[in-house]
Amino acid sequence: MARNPLAPGWLDEPTDANAIDAAVWPLGTTRTDAGVLTIGGVDVLTLRERFGTPLYVVDETDVRTRARAVREAFERETAKHGTTAAVYYAGKAFLSTEVARWVTAEGLRIDVCSGGELAVALASGADAGSLGFHGNNKSIAEIDRAVQVGVGAIVIDSLVEIERVAAAAERAGRVQAVRLRVNSGVHAHTHEFLATAHEDQKFGLPLDGAAAAVEAIRSHDRLRFLGLHCHIGSQIFGAEGFAESAARLLAVHAELLAGGPVPELNLGGGFGIAYTSADTPTPIDELAAAIVDGVVAAAAAHGVPIPALAFEPGRVIVGGAGVTLYEAGTVKDVTVSLEQGGTAVRRYVSVDGGMSDNARPSLYGADYTVRIADRRSDAEPALVRIAGKHCEAGDIVVNADYLPADVRAGDLLAVPATGAYCWSLASNYNYLGRPPVVAVADGDARVIVRGETEDDLLRRDAGLDAE
Structure with a gap:
């Protein structure tokens, strides 16, 4: 398959879009035979079931x-x-x-x-x-x-x-x-x-x-x-x-x-x-x-x-100790005109978080990695851009990476190396609550910073005091 011309020059197309680079992920991160990521001895399906998404995970x-x-x-x-x-x-x-x-x-x-x-x-x-x-x-x-x-x-x-x-x-x-x-x-x-x-x-x-x-x-x-x-x-x-x-x-x-x-x-x-x-x-x-x-x-x-x-x-x-978990929502192929003529397709995968939990791509043009975290796929790699759910064109979580071409709604996606300057820069843009932070170690998971609910956000609205 020819290289997608929309891919940045530094990004190599992987032979296996399921592979995880140990240099990017927390120490000891593994996949089960079924392809489920395990961080700090805790699998991501358990983390989603207990704490929901988006979710900051930090390996203690x-x-x-x-x-x-x-x-x-x-x-x-x-x-x-x-x-x-x-x-x-x-x-x-x-x-x-x-x-x-x-x-x-x-x-x-x-x-x-x-x-x-x-x-x-x-x-x-x-x-x-x-x-x-x-x-x-x-x-x-x-x-x-x-x-x-x-x-x-x-x-x-x-x-x-x-x-x-x-x-x-x-x-x-x-x-x-x-x-x-x-x-x-x-x-x-x-x-x-x-x-x-x-x-x-x-x-x-x-x-x-x-x-x-x-x-x-x-x-x-x-x-x-x-x-x-x-x-x-x-x-x-x-x-x-x-x-x-x-x-x-x-x-x-x-x-x-x-x-x-x-x-x-x-x-x-x-x-x-x-x-x-x-x-x-x-x-x-x-x-x-x-x-x-x-x-x-x-x-x-x-x-x-x-x-x-x-x-x-x-x-x-x-x-490097942090990973953010998201659930994929919509998958959309966008045809892009190329300066040299012709077109190419960029696949947008939107998730249930975004610039409110990771402002670095929007602020600094920071690049990140993404992988499907809850399954393994034999599909060919496809160039994707992971977008947030905010009402902002610049709400991008991962500018460019490869995922299996069968990425779909409901997939659990993991973005590594989010331990620094993600939670600390988090906001309530579009009235999204900041996600919880969960520490994992030796097979155990516990909340170390509670997430925010809509009730938490409304509690600060003084316009409701008289009601």
Whole structure:
């Protein structure tokens, strides 16, 4: 069969449209002889029967395994050079009290960036001293609470925050540890990175303004300067961008040592994962070794001690552990005119969720994988586009993949690698309730975030109060 000209160049037509790539799915995901997917020891038919669809499924063992692997990789590499590493789980990827407990049990700290995320982390029982607090526009109330509960580090994002955090520390009678977020001029995306003099973004301060900002921090007795912080991007493959950023940061780090201690360097997160079989993220062991080697080389070049390092991964810990289950509704073939002449057919398969449970394709053009989850089919592969049910032309869940040509209404479809930035970006667009989140492990399934009903949505409508 000739290749469908509507297929993107990166997408290979599979010989078996039932096959699952282990790099994309949660660890240990399997199919039964009948073709039913099993995640964390629980088959998807059981999950649909108990919890319905759409449904977020998160493999707890997968999350814990990846969290432990990241921590151990950075601890191992830094220990080789006589320093240490702290790993903060970036809560913005997906945060609930259960997930917070999983990652802290595996020795990670937690990075939050709002009062709500701070509340969740504290409610989970996390030690406030193990938390970092980010944000480009923290409110006075958020800063006050962070200082009062003893948050381990607040990331200063602007000059005005220096005064705000110092004032909060004075009110609380505490000395507050802070980091300073700077822009190294390095922006990395997947396997490419760009190094420029300045970055046009809302976060942090330019690197050439760091010395003055640190002087201002050190002028306050209630503030303790930990070091510089930089985040260079997201979904990054390879270590080159981190090495370039570290070299620039350590040049300033060396200058700052003349005015006082600079015990650490925080290089942020952004480590990439596989969303499709075409993605080739760097294994975490290789990534940790290359990043730490880059820091060691830069420290030697500037003649400074190797600082303690900190990192803030989120997606690489929880992203690959998540799968979203949908039920197929309508199947529609659309004839598309080609620029080079002629036509081709795109098969639209609509599901019972969409951009309200996964905004990333609409926001970023993100690509995902899809498979029929409740049966095996010998039908030839057909190019499909998985569409949501929202009243929006851009409501696409999977832009392009291959499913068996006999895909039909009622099929249970599974989209992997949805653990990060799907639930956390979810909305009630078109008054759809956000789906529940179910954790699976060792053959057991339990709800860790309840789904929303229509009654839940109506309960917030103040127009009904008088009725």
